Amino acid sequence: MPKGVPESVPDDGLTTRQRRTQPITAVHTGPGKGKSTAAFGMALRAWNQGWSVGVFQFVKSAKWKVGEENAxxxxxxxxxxxxxxxxxxxxxxxxxxxxxxxxxTSEEAAKEGWEQVKRDLAAETYRFYVLDEFTYPMHWGWIDPDEVVAVLKDRPGSQHVVITGRYAPEALTEVADLVTEMTKVKHPMDAGRKGQRGIEW
Amino acid sequence: MPKGVPESVPDDGLTTRQRRTQPITAVHTGPGKGKSTAAFGMALRAWNQGWSVGVFQFVKSAKWKVGEENAxxxxxxxxxxxxxxxxxxxxxxxxxxxxxxxxxTSEEAAKEGWEQVKRDLAAETYRFYVLDEFTYPMHWGWIDPDEVVAVLKDRPGSQHVVITGRYAPEALTEVADLVTEMTKVKHPMDAGRKGQRGIEW
Known part of the structure; x- marks a missing residue:
């Protein structure tokens, strides 16, 4: 239960108000469940603030996210x-x-998605971005993590970005403000159970 | 990216259809962010299936969940x-x-919440339950984890239950179908930044 009490006060010359509107870069990574689900949960808060939300799903099959998408x-x-x-x-x-x-190709489509994210960040189209499964095109060498980091560092205004997926590149987690690793402790598919409607998608 | 392919097929005499409607018990635990957020994300899928969703928030301060609640x-x-x-x-x-x-007292209020959950499970009031921060009253000795496990094991029908919070008791994680541990890798509050509207609540 977060209490909102920082462990120390940074010597960055910023006021609390300035610190509160600093853009957040969050990464949800690791082999466990809940990486995307928690990102979409964060999008609920952003929506509740009246913020414009842009979701970019860097994945071919849409089946698994249809509940979140409809909601x-x-x-x-x-x-x-x-x-x-x-x-x-x-x-x-x-x-x-x-x-x-x-x-x-998938590579071309992923690159096209990233080009649009760059255009939207430059134009401040959204206040809150979910780049879902975006670690994979970086992991596969299709998109340069260093370029992603540079674009994120230079983005104007107060645009928050959440990136999900396994194998988050170190260059990215280094600059991220919030990194959470989801660890699989136990999963029903390990016991031979299949994905369930309403639970998995 | 889950592919829905089980690693083995169980010798439990059930059909795939029967296995697909088995009630799921999920636990989101660990010190990292996203335990509740991922549970509310799962609730989006349940809602999308047309399921009745019951959220029981076992926590005094509501500030942190107001975005999810409104959504x-x-x-x-x-x-x-x-x-x-x-x-x-x-x-x-x-x-x-x-x-x-x-x-x-908080203990009495937590126990009253659990009594209602038991009544709702017996009556099959909901198809999907979020018992948010419910690990704490168990961890503090207010509610007996063995009783929780017994009630969950005996619940009728196909009612799914997600329990969140740190310090999930072992009796619970043992019977859970899905256990995810959220690990804090990096958090902006460590760097002295305060919680931000739209990000933290």
């Missing part, structure tokens, strides 16, 4: 809280023609 | 998906008079 769409359209845009690879990034994306 | 209330009232009931200790369990709860 955030309903919230974004509710007239309360902030707006929600949900962009996903594989079923077609929203800003390019589906037919164009179908001719792309 | 789930809006979803529950949206006419899409399932219903959501959000019960919280401290600001008054919904089924007892606020004045009555104010005369209770």
């Amino acid at each position: 955030l769409r309903v919230l974004g359209a509710s007239g309360e809280g902030g707006t929600v845009d949900w962009h996903k690879m594989g079923s077609g990034w929203s800003w390019i023609q589906r037919s164009a994306e179908q001719e792309m | 789930l209330r809006v979803l529950g009232a949206s006419g899409e998906g399932g219903t959501v009931d959000w019960h919280k200790m401290g600001s008054g369990w919904s089924w007892i008079q606020r004045s009555a709860e104010q005369e209770m």
Whole structure:
């Protein structure tokens, strides 16, 4: 239970108010469950603040996130809280023609997603970003972690970014403000049980 | 990225369909962030399935969960998906008079919450339960983990239960189907930064 009491006060010349609006970079990594789920849970708070939320799903299969996607769409359209845009690879990034994306390799599609994230960060399109499974294109060498770090460091305004996925590159976790590792202690699939509707997606 | 492929097939005489509707007990524990947040993220999926969701918040201060609470209330009232009931200790369990709860100690209030969970499980009131921070009253010796385990084992129907909080008792993690430990790798409060609106609550 966080109590909101910092363990020390930094000598950074900032006021508490300035520190409270500093942009946060968060990384959810590790082999356990809950990396994306916790990111979407954070998006609920952002929505509740009236912030614009942009989700970029760097994963081909959308099946596993359909519950969160529907929920955030309903919230974004509710007239309360902030707006929600949900962009996903594989079923077609929203800003390019589906037919164009179908001719792309996964690597090209992932790079195209990152290009759009860069454009949105430069334009301050959203206040809160979920870059879901974004560690994988970095891990696979498709997107340079050093470039990601440089873009995040230079982003204007107070835009918060949460990145999820296993194998978070060290360059990224070094600059992140908040890094949580989810460890798998026990999982029903280990006991031969299959994924369940409502639980896994 | 879970692929839904079990590592082995159990010799339990159940069909895949039967296995898919087995009630899940999940525990999110450990010192890291995201235990509750991931549980509320799971609640989005449950809501999306049209399931009735019951949240029991075993914590006095409600500040930290207000974003999730508002979001789930809006979803529950949206006419899409399932219903959501959000019960919280401290600001008054919904089924007892606020004045009555104010005369209770924290221990009495936690026990009263658990009694209601038992009644709801027996009556199959909800399909999906979040028992948020419920490990603490067990850890503090207020509620017997063995009784919790016995009640969970005997619960009727297909009711899923997610329990969050540090110090999950071993009796509980032993019977849980899904246990995830959240490890704190890095947290902005360590660097003297205070909790931020939209990020922490």
